[in-house]
Amino acid sequence: MDHPIKYNRVLLKISGESLSGEGGFGIDRDQLHKIAQQCVDVQKAGAELAIVCGGGNFIRGAQFTQDGTFPRTTADYMGMLGTVINALALQETMETLYPGDEMSVRVMSAISISRVCEPFIRRKAIRHLEKGRAIILAAGTGNPFFTTDTCAALRAAEIEADALLKATKVDGIYDCDPKTNPDAKRFDNLTYTEAIDKRLKVMDMAAFTMCEEREMPVIVFDMGVPGNILKVVKGETIGTTVGV
Ligand code: UDP
Numbered sequence: 436m437d438h439p440i441k442y443n444r445v446l447l448k449i450s451g452e453s454l455s456g457e458g459g460f461g462i463d464r465d466q467l468h469k470i471a472q473q474c475v476d477v478q479k480a481g482a483e484l485a486i487v488c489g490g491g492n493f494i495r496g497a498q499f500t501q502d503g504t505f506p507r508t509t510a511d512y513m514g515m516l517g518t519v520i521n522a523l524a525l526q527e528t529m530e531t532l533y534p535g536d537e538m539s540v541r542v543m544s545a546i547s548i549s550r551v552c553e554p555f556i557r558r559k560a561i562r563h564l565e566k567g568r569a570i571i572l573a574a575g576t577g578n579p580f581f582t583t584d585t586c587a588a589l590r591a592a593e594i595e596a597d598a599l600l601k602a603t604k605v606d607g608i609y610d611c612d613p614k615t616n617p618d619a620k621r622f623d624n625l626t627y628t629e630a631i632d633k634r635l636k637v638m639d640m641a642a643f644t645m646c647e648e649r650e651m652p653v654i655v656f657d658m659g660v661p662g663n664i665l666k667v668v669k670g671e672t673i674g675t676t677v678g679v
Contacts, residue, residue: 441670442598444483444564446591447474448584449602451492453658454521460492462524471528473664474569475538478529482668483564485594486571487587488525493517496579511579512546518583519544519551522573529569539568545577545586557593564594588642592649599651600667601638602658607675608637625677643677652678 449470456463477484496511519542526540541563542552553559555572563570575586584601591599605613606621608630613619625633627647631640637655646653654667656674666673 438669438671440480440482440668442482442596442600442668444594444596445477445485445598445600445668446587446594446596447477447484447486447600447602447664448587449486449488449521449525449658450583451489451517451521453602453604454488454524455492462492462521467524467528468532469661470658471525471532473658473661474525475529475533476662476665477668478538478567478569479533480665480668483567484569485560485564485590485596486522486525486569487583487590488518488521488571488573489583490514490517490521490575493520508579511581515546515574515577515579518575519546519548519573522571523551526571540571541568542571542573544574545572546574548574555590560590561594582639582642584639584642585645588638588645588651591651592645596651598667599646599653600664601653601655602664603637603655604657604659605655606657606660606673608635608655608677622675623672625675626679627677630677646677650679652676 452459454462454466494514494517496514499510500507522542526542529540543555544552545555547554560570572590575583608622609619611619631643654676
């Protein structure tokens with residue numbers, strides 16, 4: 436049976452790493468294509484889709500400055516620019532997969548790069564969604580010392596998304612790392628307080644707190660399985676749902 440859409444307006448957080456191939460650096464065409472296809476399918480199904488891209492496949496500010504020789508602020512700006520590269524790649528690929536007016540994708544950046552993409556303006560972003568365009572929100576929050584997870588929660592709140600979808604390489608939230616512990620237990624549901632108290636390394640505390648204040652569900656799931664993003668949008672129970 437085909438499920439109707441449960442979450443009409445979603446904010447999808449994609450990590451930079453998910454766009455990379457082996458080695459975790461740069462953009463792998465095959466990965467990019469697979470992710471873009473899933474995004475297009477969500478769009479075709481009629482959901483309003485806003486995407487926040489990470490930039491960890493290029494630079495993570497905190498890691499780059501670990502030895503203390505490089506200013507954190509500069510490294511963070513480099514990281515934010517990395518997210519713009521990812522956003523442009525995803526935009527182009529989505530539009531190639533679904534040519535024509537139906538699939539218009541706009542990149543909106545928190546840092547002004549007017550020759551390359553639009554600036555992020557909340558009311559414009561919502562208008563794009565209402566007109567059936569997907570939006571890719573680049574350059575994080577535009578501020579150093581933040582992550583794109585926090586940005587995803589912030590933008591989800593700003594555009595009044597029905598849910599924040601956190602796409603990962605793991606099929607949900609576990610009580611410990613399932614890669615190193617075969618007895619790791621996966622949660623189907625968690626409250627925000629549980630997610631925060633357990634200090635699960637799936638999303639920043641700031642991001643969870645922002646979602647909690649708005650009672651916005653956060654769904655953590657494996658994007659590596661084709662069709663999973665659409666399944667989540669349709670409310671099928673996969674991954675872990677963090678909510679009230
Ligand atoms: N970043 C930042 N401010 C933001 C968002 C991102 O300074 O609002 C920088 C930060 O250095 C971060 C990098 O951009 O490490 C890439 O983002 P992130 O690590 O969140 O990407 P992901 O892990 O999701 O690929």
